[in-house]
Structures are given as C-alpha cells and as structure tokens.
Amino acid sequence: MKAKIGLIGLAVMGQNLVLNMNDHGFKVAVYNRTTSTVDEFLDGPAKNTQIIGTHSLEELIDSLESPRIIMLMVKAGEVVDQTIDKLVPLLSAGDIIVDGGNSLFTDTDRRTLSLKEKNILYIGAGVSGGEEGARHGPSIMPGGNKAAWPTVKTIFQSISAQVNGEPCCEWVGDNGAGHYVKMVHNGIEYGDMQLICEAYQLMSDGLGLSADEMHMIFAEWNQGPLSSYLIEITAGILAYKDEDGQPLLEKILDTAGQKGTGKWTGINALDLGIPLTLIGESVFARCLSAQKEERVKAASVLPKRTQKFTGDKKAMINAIGDALYAAKIISYAQGFRLMREASKEYNMSLKYGDIALMWRGGCIIRSQFLNDIKQAYNANPDLENLLLADFFVDAMKQADEGWRKAVVLGIELGIPTPAFSSALAYYDGYRSERLPANLLQAQRDYFGAHTYERVDQPRGRFFHTDWTGHGGKTASTTYTV
Numbered sequence: 001m002k003a004k005i006g007l008i009g010l011a012v013m014g015q016n017l018v019l020n021m022n023d024h025g026f027k028v029a030v031y032n033r034t035t036s037t038v039d040e041f042l043d044g045p046a047k048n049t050q051i052i053g054t055h056s057l058e059e060l061i062d063s064l065e066s067p068r069i070i071m072l073m074v075k076a077g078e079v080v081d082q083t084i085d086k087l088v089p090l091l092s093a094g095d096i097i098v099d100g101g102n103s104l105f106t107d108t109d110r111r112t113l114s115l116k117e118k119n120i121l122y123i124g125a126g127v128s129g130g131e132e133g134a135r136h137g138p139s140i141m142p143g144g145n146k147a148a149w150p151t152v153k154t155i156f157q158s159i160s161a162q163v164n165g166e167p168c169c170e171w172v173g174d175n176g177a178g179h180y181v182k183m184v185h186n187g188i189e190y191g192d193m194q195l196i197c198e199a200y201q202l203m204s205d206g207l208g209l210s211a212d213e214m215h216m217i218f219a220e221w222n223q224g225p226l227s228s229y230l231i232e233i234t235a236g237i238l239a240y241k242d243e244d245g246q247p248l249l250e251k252i253l254d255t256a257g258q259k260g261t262g263k264w265t266g267i268n269a270l271d272l273g274i275p276l277t278l279i280g281e282s283v284f285a286r287c288l289s290a291q292k293e294e295r296v297k298a299a300s301v302l303p304k305r306t307q308k309f310t311g312d313k314k315a316m317i318n319a320i321g322d323a324l325y326a327a328k329i330i331s332y333a334q335g336f337r338l339m340r341e342a343s344k345e346y347n348m349s350l351k352y353g354d355i356a357l358m359w360r361g362g363c364i365i366r367s368q369f370l371n372d373i374k375q376a377y378n379a380n381p382d383l384e385n386l387l388l389a390d391f392f393v394d395a396m397k398q399a400d401e402g403w404r405k406a407v408v409l410g411i412e413l414g415i416p417t418p419a420f421s422s423a424l425a426y427y428d429g430y431r432s433e434r435l436p437a438n439l440l441q442a443q444r445d446y447f448g449a450h451t452y453e454r455v456d457q458p459r460g461r462f463f464h465t466d467w468t469g470h471g472g473k474t475a476s477t478t479y480t481v
Contacts (some may be wrong), residue, residue: 002064003027003029005155006064006068006069007029008073008074008083010037011073013073013100020135020136021155021159024155024159026158026159027050029054029064030053039053057087067096068091069151069152071099072097073100075101076103084097084111094121095120096121097123098125102259105180108144108175112124112145121147123148124179125140125142125179127141137361139168139363140160140362141178141179141181142172143175143178144175144177153171160362161360162361168361170357174349177350180342181355183264183268187262188365189364190262190265191278191335192230193230194282194285194418196324197285198418199323199324200214201416207313209317211250214238215239219235225368226325228366228367230364254292255290255292256289262286272342274338277423279334281422305413320402322400322402322403325399326396326399326423327419327423328367329395329396330426330427332373352383357370360374372392376389387430396427407421445464451463
C-alpha cells in the first residue's frame with residue numbers, strides 16, 4: 001500500500017508533523033538529504049509505525065499514491081528552490097508540492113505561478129506551534145493554488161489544533177497568502193514576546209520582585225484576559241530552577257536571536273505605508289540586545305538613573321498588567337491593519353475572522369482574546385481597525401491610566417519600554433483628529449516645493465507657497481510613497 005503523503009526534511013518540525021499524521025491514520029513516506037537521519041528516525045521515534053523511509057527522491061516519489069503530495073520542511077530560500085527543481089522532473093500533472101517552512105510570501109507567489117505553468121500544484125503553508133504544536137496540533141495557514149486544497153484539506157485539518165471542534169486550519173488565499181499571514185503572525189509574536197519582556201523588566205528591575213513572585217503574577221494573569229500560550233510559558237520559565245536552586249532565567253545571556261520573519265513584516269509595512277510601530281520596535285529591541293559588548297561599555301560610561309520606586313507595588317503591578325494588555329491589543333490591531341492593506345494591494349481577499357480562528361489554537365500567539373477579534377470581524381467584516389470595535393474601545397478605556405503609569409515608571413527609572421511606549425504613541429496618534437503634519441508639510445514645501453493641501457479647500461487640490469519671496473512658483477511633482 002502506497003503512502004498518502006511524502007515529507008522531505010526530518011528536523012524537529014518535520015519529524016513531529018510526520019508522527020502527527022501517522023497518529024491520524026495517514027500513511028507517510030519520508031526522505032532527508034542526510035539519509036542516515038531517515039534510518040535514525042525509523043529506529044527511534046517512528047519505530048513500530050507505518051511510516052515509510054526512503055533514501056532518494058525517486059524512491060520517495062515511487063512510494064506515493066496519485067496525485068502525489070510532497071511536503072517540504074526544509075530551510076527557506078534557495079534550498080526550497082533547489083528541492084523543487086529536483087522534484088519537478090519526477091512529478092506528473094496534478095501532483096502537489098507543499099512548502100511548510102517560513103518562506104517569504106513573494107517567493108511563494110513566484111513558485112506558485114511557475115509551477116502552475118508546469119501543471120504542478122503548489123501550496124505555501126505557514127505552520128505555527130513549534131515542535132509541541134507540530135506533534136499534537138499546529139495552526140496551519142495554507143495558500144497557493146486553490147486547486148490543490150481539496151486533496152490536502154482532510155490531512156491538514158485533521159492534524160491541526162482543534163478549538164471547540166473547529167480546526168485551526170482553513171484556506172487563506174491564492175499564491176503567497178498563506179505565508180503572508182504566517183509572516184504577520186510571526187511579527188505579532190515578536191511584539192507579544194517583547195511586551196512580556198518589558199513587563200518582566202519593570203517588575204524585576206523597577207519593583208525589585210523575585211522570580212518566584214513574578215511567576216505567581218504571570219500565573220495569575222494567565223487566568224484572566226491576558227491568558228495566552230506565551231504568558232503561560234513565561235510563568236513556567238520564571239519558576240524553573242537551575243541545579244543550584246537559583247532561577248535559570250537569570251543565568252541566560254541577554255542577547256536575542258531572530259530568523260527574519262519579524263523583519264520581513266516590518267519591511268512590508270514600510271512598503272505598504274502602514275504604521276507597524278510596535279512590531280518594528282520589537283525587532284530593533286532584539287538588534288539592540290545583540291550589541292551586548294557595546295552595551296556593557298556604554299553602561300560604564302553613560303550615567304544611570306538612580307531613582308527607586310517607592311509607591312504601592314500592588315497597584316503598579318496592576319498598571320503593568322494593564323499596559324501589557326493594552327499594548328497587546330495595539331500589536332494585533334496593527335497586524336490586522338497591515339493584512340487589510342496587503343489584501344487590497346496583493347488581491348488576497350483575506351478573511352480576518354477566519355485568520356483569528358486559525359490562531360486560537362496550536363500557534364505561538366494563541367490567546368483568549370482572539371475570540372474577541374473573531375467576533376469583531378463577524379460583526380463587521382469590513383472593520384478598518386480593531387481599535388474601532390466596541391469590545392476593544394472599552395478595553396482600551398479601562399487600561400489607559402495603568403498603561404501610562406507603567407510607561408512613566410520606565411521613564412523615571414531609566415528602564416527601556418520601546419514596545420509599551422511606541423504602542424501608546426500610536427494609540428494617541430490614531431485617535432488624534434489633528435496631528436502636527438501640517439507643519440511637516442509646510443517644511444517640505446519650504447525647502448523642496450513639495451506642495452500641501454489646505455483645510456479650507458477640497459482634498460486633492462495642492463498648493464505651493466513662495467515662502468522666501470525668491471523661490472518662484474514652480475512646485476515638485478506630487479507623489480506618495
């Protein structure tokens with residue numbers, strides 16, 4: 001009996017997805033470029049399963065039923081293209097290639113269209129949840145050539161996380177839509193993690209709380225509106241002790257890594273002209289953390305704030321919780337606003353309520369209030385910004401005062417809160433009927449004759465002033481970046 005699906009790439013995510021598929025009754029054939037990994041997998045985690053091991057691409061293809069489905073779990077970039085180039089001569093019309101890695105959505109656009117010309121169906125599927133999610137139920141975000149979806153739908157929806165009986169997997173859209181949504185997911189993930197880190201530092205360095213005290217706070221937060229996977233694991237991390245009985249967290253070097261998806265999200269936001277300030281600051285915070293030696297040098301030279309917190313610790317902890325909740329809302333609001341713009345720009349026809357549903361389980365950013373996001377888009381599928389939905393209007397009102405107190409605490413004590421602060425600035429800017437961009441535009445017109453619009457004239461009419469009396473009447477061409 002031939003296999004239902006083949007998988008290439010037996011790193012942690014690949015192995016766990018294969019075991020997950022096997023558990024759900026799908027016969028899987030596997031291949032890895034280092035073929036000894038196949039044997040080790042079959043002799044180890046896959047022992048006594050119906051998983052088929054192969055030692056060449058030809059053998060893998062021959063082991064699959066038609067139409068053949070081959071899922072790639074390999075490094076994004078050139079490796080994906082190289083693997084596709086090797087597979088195509090072995091495939092037949094109607095066969096399906098699925099890229100389950102973190103590929104850039106424009107690469108998926110290109111591959112979908114290129115393979116369509118060869119009568120090969122291509123899917124770019126974002127997969128989130130880490131190794132635990134891959135093994136027991138990830139969030140899967142498939143996009144690409146929709147003709148492939150009926151063939152793979154049962155497999156993907158069976159192995160994905162389930163919330164209230166609904167799979168955290170649904171067709172996202174054509175071409176690179178699946179990988180685009182996964183990219184934004186990862187950008188929001190960057191934001192969530194940075195916000196939690198800022199709350200941790202305010203409580204640790206600002207309030208002098210111990211790891212055990214913070215463990216209890218995060219555990220309590222996980223029982224309320226902040227309930228999420230990242231809050232849950234943070235509570236666990238704070239409770240974990242090293243061999244000497246001391247918190248392991250305090251022994252971990254403060255330099256963060258990144259694989260690029262957060263950066264891609266920020267770059268795309270700039271391309272589309274959408275303010276994605278919180279996620280951008282979260283990426284830059286990781287970059288700053290990587291400058292460890294330079295920071296140590298600066299700390300010995302630049303003066304530090306010496307002020308200590310002397311107020312009500314319990315009240316300030318509540319304020320930090322409010323800041324974390326409000327800024328988290330901003331992170332999602334900015335992310336969904338970016339997807340709204342991308343949906344128009346790239347003709348993706350994204351369904352935001354369905355995306356929120358897919359993120360409720362399995363993935364890294366799964367959290368309680370994704371249900372509230374789903375309900376907001378159910379009530380108004382054309383919602384311009386989550387901040388305009390009644391639930392989030394009320395939530396922001398309630399958190400506003402505490403949020404500001406937490407940011408002020410960071411300013412007073414010299415504790416950096418780039419994500420808290422940038423989120424607050426965005427919030428205040430978004431709800432400002434008038435911003436100082438009138439002065440900015442006047443400056444542009446003064447030095448570059450870039451023109452301006454007037455409040456007493458219809459939109460779309462542009463004017464230029466000879467501010468100095470000798471600049472002339474000629475204006476620059478008006479265009480929008």
